[in-house]
Amino acid sequence: MSRKNRPWLFYDTTASVCTTCLRQVEAKIVIKGDDVFLDKWCPAHGSERVLIADDAAYYRLGREVYVKAPEMPERFNTPMRHGCPYDCGLCPDHMQHSCLSVVEITEHCNLRCPVCYAESGPERQTHRSLAEVEAMLDAVVANEGEPDVVQLSGGEPTLHPDFFAILDAARARPIRHLMINTNGLRIARDEAFVARLAGYRPGIEIYLQFDSLHDAVLQQMRGADLADIHARALARLEAHGLSTTLVMTVKRGVNDDQIGEVIQHGLQYRCVRGVTLQPVSDAGRNVDFDAARHRLTVSEVRRRVAEQSGLFTLDDIVPVPCNPDTLAMGYALKLGDEVLPLTRHLGPDALLAGPRNTIVFERDPAMKEAVFKLFSTNHSPESQASCLSSLLCCLPAIAAPALGYENVFRVLIVQFMDAANLDLRALKKSCVHFAQPDGRLIPFEAYNLFYRGERIEKTREIQAEIAAATARRR
Ligand code: SF4
Ligand code: SF4
Numbered sequence: 001m002s003r004k005n006r007p008w009l010f011y012d013t014t015a016s017v018c019t020t021c022l023r024q025v026e027a028k029i030v031i032k033g034d035d036v037f038l039d040k041w042c043p044a045h046g047s048e049r050v051l052i053a054d055d056a057a058y059y060r061l062g063r064e065v066y067v068k069a070p071e072m073p074e075r076f077n078t079p080m081r082h083g084c085p086y087d088c089g090l091c092p093d094h095m096q097h098s099c100l101s102v103v104e105i106t107e108h109c110n111l112r113c114p115v116c117y118a119e120s121g122p123e124r125q126t127h128r129s130l131a132e133v134e135a136m137l138d139a140v141v142a143n144e145g146e147p148d149v150v151q152l153s154g155g156e157p158t159l160h161p162d163f164f165a166i167l168d169a170a171r172a173r174p175i176r177h178l179m180i181n182t183n184g185l186r187i188a189r190d191e192a193f194v195a196r197l198a199g200y201r202p203g204i205e206i207y208l209q210f211d212s213l214h215d216a217v218l219q220q221m222r223g224a225d226l227a228d229i230h231a232r233a234l235a236r237l238e239a240h241g242l243s244t245t246l247v248m249t250v251k252r253g254v255n256d257d258q259i260g261e262v263i264q265h266g267l268q269y270r271c272v273r274g275v276t277l278q279p280v281s282d283a284g285r286n287v288d289f290d291a292a293r294h295r296l297t298v299s300e301v302r303r304r305v306a307e308q309s310g311l312f313t314l315d316d317i318v319p320v321p322c323n324p325d326t327l328a329m330g331y332a333l334k335l336g337d338e339v340l341p342l343t344r345h346l347g348p349d350a351l352l353a354g355p356r357n358t359i360v361f362e363r364d365p366a367m368k369e370a371v372f373k374l375f376s377t378n379h380s381p382e383s384q385a386s387c388l389s390s391l392l393c394c395l396p397a398i399a400a401p402a403l404g405y406e407n408v409f410r411v412l413i414v415q416f417m418d419a420a421n422l423d424l425r426a427l428k429k430s431c432v433h434f435a436q437p438d439g440r441l442i443p444f445e446a447y448n449l450f451y452r453g454e455r456i457e458k459t460r461e462i463q464a465e466i467a468a469a470t471a472r473r474r
């Protein structure tokens with residue numbers, strides 16, 4: 001008798017949440033051809049199947065090769081009582097420290113973007129007090145010792161009335177690298193503001209919203225004509241030598257054909273250190289999120305980078321080991337008019353193979369060693385460089401003075417999971433965390449799904465159910 005086979009490979013089990021009721025559910029990872037799916041089943045709401053990668057070989061690279069021992073924070077902030085994801089955080093079951101801590105200093109914004117996960121806008125007027133922001137910064141320092149990267153965000157952080165007092169408060173703490181997450185409006189319009197900001201160099205970086213060069217697209221993503229604002233903001237940042245990352249929220253069918261254009265645009269500026277690509281997810285104001293039309297997986301974004309950038313190939317974009325499910329990166333060196341993708345030269349043999357790179361590396365044996373270490377993360381899993389924070393800020397420091405900030409160009413793909421594609425195994429490795437005034441650090445996706453604003457009500461209901469069920473079992 002011949003048995004029937006399932007038409008797919010059963011790769012793994014994991015857990016997720018039901019998109020309808022947000023309760024934890026069982027999930028399977030199945031591979032069908034090149035596609036990888038998360039299959040979920042809720043006793044109340046039935047089955048769901050969500051595409052999580054369209055390149056099974058790349059997905060498996062992140063699961064099987066780019067893996068490292070979790071790096072822990074100095075302390076945990078909450079006990080384990082209800083199970084993941086209802087104990088954030090960080091609870092002792094979390095498997096990665098905060099590579100990047102986000103400190104939201106205001107709900108106010110001068111835009112009202114249709115894709116805003118924080119649902120900020122002009123009508124929201126609440127700013128965190130300086131005392132609250134200091135408590136959030138202290139929470140990050142208590143968890144991290146010397147935090148690698150802290151990002152001031154919002155809302156629009158540059159509109160906070162105490163913005164520079166907050167920068168001073170951050171500077172007074174042992175934070176290595178400070179980022180300002182901004183839509184660029186104030187930078188474009190206020191020369192004195194940018195000049196004062198430049199006084200905080202080095203160790204400060206502008207994380208500049210930059211979805212497109214075209215107003216038709218910016219209208220869809222941000223509800224405003226911003227192309228001219230972006231151009232003026234970039235000109236000022238270039239003039240003041242302020243390190244900048246262009247941050248592109250990517251929506252399938254809207255701007256996913258413009259990834260190469262934004263990367264090439266960024267390469268024209270000395271101040272631009274790279275482009276971060278964030279596929280849009282079903283969070284916050286993104287209420288008209290149509291997954292079938294707009295969701296993009298990391299592997300799809302990676303392929304677009306390879307197809308459109310004219311610079312990076314597929315081999316240049318690799319999983320970031322601290323959270324390989326949701327992060328991918330590629331590095332290039334900018335040397336005059338030449339741009340040399342570096343990531344493909346991972347590993348000791350390959351390092352010496354490319355004659356152009358050999359010239360660079362042989363100039364400085366110490367740098368060669370440092371760059372070798374940075375790019376051999378898959379050979380030394382304990383390496384610090386396998387952390388998102390190192391990828392964000394450490395290469396320029398390591399390479400200086402032989403190479404400066406202006407020589408580095410980085411492409412990062414940062415996916416934030418939503419209720420549909422949430423893999424709790426990957427969430428436990430989240431290394432981008434929101435600081436809270438009460439001392440908690442909550443993983444990015446968990447915060448937007450379970451803890452932000454009114455969402456906490458639903459989470460409290462689930463926590464109460466779990467507590468009651470647990471009491472019955474005792
Ligand atoms: S996401 Fe992390 S911090 Fe939150 S409950 Fe799960 S393991 Fe704990
Ligand atoms: S996405 Fe940024 S710029 Fe847009 S409304 Fe939200 S906080 Fe403001």
Ligand SMILES: [Zn+2]
Pocket residue numbers: 018019020021022023042043044045046
């Ligand atoms: Zn359900």
